[in-house]
Amino acid sequence: MSAPLTLLAALQRAEEFLQRKGVASPRLDAQVLLAHRLGLTRLQLYLRFEQPLSTAEQDDLRELLRRRAAGEPVAYLTGEKEFYSLPFRVDERVLIPRPDSETLVDAAREVFSDAAPASIADVGTGSGCLLCALAREFSRCEGVGVDSDAGALEVAAHNARALGLAERVRFVQGDLLDGVAGSFELVVANLPYVPTDEIERLSPEVRREPRGALDGGPDGLDLIRRLVPQAFARLAAHGWLLLEVGQGQALAVGELLSAAGFAGLRSWNDLSGIERVVGGRRPD
Ligand SMILES: C[S@@+](CC[C@H](N)C(=O)[O-])C[C@H]1O[C@@H](n2cnc3c(N)ncnc32)[C@H](O)[C@@H]1O
Structure with a gap:
């Protein structure tokens, strides 16, 4: 033997x-x-x-x-991925949270270092990683996560429950901010931003992730372009919009923010030195 x-x-x-x-x-x-x-x-x-x-x-x-x-990603095989030092359940219905997206949580902590936001909307919430990480950082805030995909929302709701956040965050199915009432002190979004004709050039592993989480239209900015004026209208005075963007998109997104009336435009680099988050404040 x-x-x-x-x-x-x-x-x-x-x-x-x-x-x-x-x-x-x-x-x-x-x-x-x-x-x-x-x-x-x-x-x-x-x-x-x-x-x-x-x-x-x-x-x-x-x-x-x-x-x-x-070619299956490790995170789909194990069903979990760490984000901002918190454990998240993931499956084929959601984008696997990326370390680069932690830049957005850092940016929110920076712009709200004096007074925490009371209300947060996370548009395109996917696994709920951004909203849950922000709700952990701002321990009295209430938040809503929106996604057009019902399966993603099931994953996000599971994650919020597992992290003990279910009383402060809720999830809504809808197109951008259309289905959500009220105003917010912080709107964050990591929407699909890959230009359509670049999808085929992504690694086979990334192409296993939901196409609806990747495809941002011809120049990658279809959804961001629609969200910027909508978010401006729904932000409280002095509220912030923080957007994750793809490599080389920061300038164009800054112009969209400026045209919509945002002030105090800022950008933040990820760990590779790429401008990854662009944000602006509603002046009044
Ligand atoms: C790039 S993933 C981001 C997921 C998560 N926020 C993160 O950072 O890992 C984008 C998410 O936006 C959602 N989405 C795409 N179009 C949308 C729309 N029009 N309205 C709301 N959500 C949308 C997708 O279903 C997907 O879950």
């Missing part, structure tokens, strides 16, 4: 397999997937290298690796 496969041996085989299949980060992905299957952290894996894997664990790991090699 052959010796049982240890955790260390399984990890080495998994890494080799993913490397052969051209996966960009084979070691990390192998660790994350095995840790997920065993219900351990990655650190705990290191403490149990000699532990044998059961046949069921080996079968499940093989299936996860097969799907990873076929």
Whole structure:
């Protein structure tokens, strides 16, 4: 009878397999997937290298690796992604939260460093990551997340409940701010901003994410162009609109904000030095 496969041996085989299949980060992905299957952290894996894997664990790991090699994002395989140090459930109905989008939460903390906003709208909420992170930062605010996709809203509502935020945030299906009443001190949006003809050039992995979360029309700005004047009308005096934008879009979006009457225009760079968030304040 052959010796049982240890955790260390399984990890080495998994890494080799993913490397052969051209996966960009084979070691990390192998660790994350095995840790997920065993219900351990990655650190705990290191403490149990000699532990044998059961046949069921080996079968499940093989299936996860097969799907990873076929291009499924790790976050969809594990069903979770961390954003602003908070855990979020994700699946194929939502965009996987990106570290770059944390720039928007940082920007909100900066512009509201004196007095926290009491009311927030998050347009195109997806997994709810921005709204939930902001609700954690501004512990007395109330928020509404809007999305046109009913499936995304189910994921967002689950995340808000899991983070203990369900009493302060709610979710509404609608087109931009159309279905939401009232005014807001902060409107944030990470709307689809990829130009339509660039979608086909995105990596196969990104193309697994919902097209409705990516496609921003011919120049990528269709939704932002519609939201800017709408948000201006719905902001309280001195309220802020903060928008995530794609590389090279900051100038055009700044012009849209200016034309709609926004003042105090600002932009914030992401960790790669790309202008990622553009914002303006309603003057009165
Ligand atoms: C780029 S994803 C952002 C998700 C999340 N806010 C984040 O930062 O990870 C854009 C989201 O906008 C939603 N969306 C697209 N068009 C919309 C519209 N007209 N009104 C409301 N939401 C829309 C999509 O369904 C998707 O969930």
